[in-house]
Amino acid sequence: MIKAIFLDVDGTLISFKTHRVPASALDALREAHARGVQLFIATGRAAADLADLEAIPYDGVAALNGADCLMRDGRVVARHPIPRADFEKSLALSAELDFPVGLELNDGVFVNRVTPEVVRLAEMVAHPVPEQVDLRALFDRGDCCQMCFYFDPELETRVMAELPSLVASRWCPIFADVNVRGVDKTTGMAEFAAHFGFANGETMAFGDGGNDVAMLRAAGAGVAMGNACDEALAAADYVTASVDDDGIRRALEHFGVI
Numbered sequence: 001m002i003k004a005i006f007l008d009v010d011g012t013l014i015s016f017k018t019h020r021v022p023a024s025a026l027d028a029l030r031e032a033h034a035r036g037v038q039l040f041i042a043t044g045r046a047a048a049d050l051a052d053l054e055a056i057p058y059d060g061v062a063a064l065n066g067a068d069c070l071m072r073d074g075r076v077v078a079r080h081p082i083p084r085a086d087f088e089k090s091l092a093l094s095a096e097l098d099f100p101v102g103l104e105l106n107d108g109v110f111v112n113r114v115t116p117e118v119v120r121l122a123e124m125v126a127h128p129v130p131e132q133v134d135l136r137a138l139f140d141r142g143d144c145c146q147m148c149f150y151f152d153p154e155l156e157t158r159v160m161a162e163l164p165s166l167v168a169s170r171w172c173p174i175f176a177d178v179n180v181r182g183v184d185k186t187t188g189m190a191e192f193a194a195h196f197g198f199a200n201g202e203t204m205a206f207g208d209g210g211n212d213v214a215m216l217r218a219a220g221a222g223v224a225m226g227n228a229c230d231e232a233l234a235a236a237d238y239v240t241a242s243v244d245d246d247g248i249r250r251a252l253e254h255f256g257v258i
Helices: 023-034 084-097 116-124 135-139 153-160 185-196 210-218 230-235 247-254
Strands: 004-007 038-042 060-063 068-071 076-079 101-105 108-111 147-149 166-172 175-180 203-207 221-224
Touching: 004 023, 004 185, 023 038, 023 247, 038 185, 060 185, 068 185, 076 185, 084 101, 084 135, 084 147, 084 153, 101 135, 108 135, 153 166, 166 210, 185 203, 185 210, 203 210, 210 221, 210 230, 221 230
Parallel strands: 004 038, 004 203, 038 060, 203 221
Antiparallel strands: 060 068, 068 076, 101 108, 101 147, 147 175, 166 175
């Protein structure tokens, strides 16, 4: 019996075509929640960047790829900030290898420089282009749980070899989320499972990107969207239709959740 559902956002709940949650997904999730199933958002976004999901009755969010786990009312379940030394090393590598670094915070994404890749990513998710700022001043606040590296997979290999205590995950080829190693959407699921007392086999997870792979494998029922990347498709127990073709509703019906 499914007691908890974990949902990625971009490409899973929100269409890259319409930048909205399909009505079929919203209605299906409301029906599941009314039947007693708890809903959790599992996303690379910050918890404050979920205005598009206000109509979904979710109970909590594993934000920043599981690095910032919060109840919907803001109560902290678990938090894993980036160490200062790793942040400073990242800035040095950014200067040496010429790629932008960003901080993803609850008040937005901020970068050390704006490039075409930074603009392109913002357009993909229908967000404002990040502001170019002094990142050290923001980092000093002490609430950074995720950095953003705008680089391709080839450069990722070189950069991350210099940052062994961090890990990169990506859902598109020009950008990666960077968190403390050992923290991901799967650990976020585990934090909520321990908090609420449901078992791993009682969970369902939906995703479409590379940063969803571990979560899809760990869930009792891992569901890849029809528009998912090859890695997510291979990791899933079930492949549903795309986000634009009622994929969430079809999967919930398939597993008898609604």
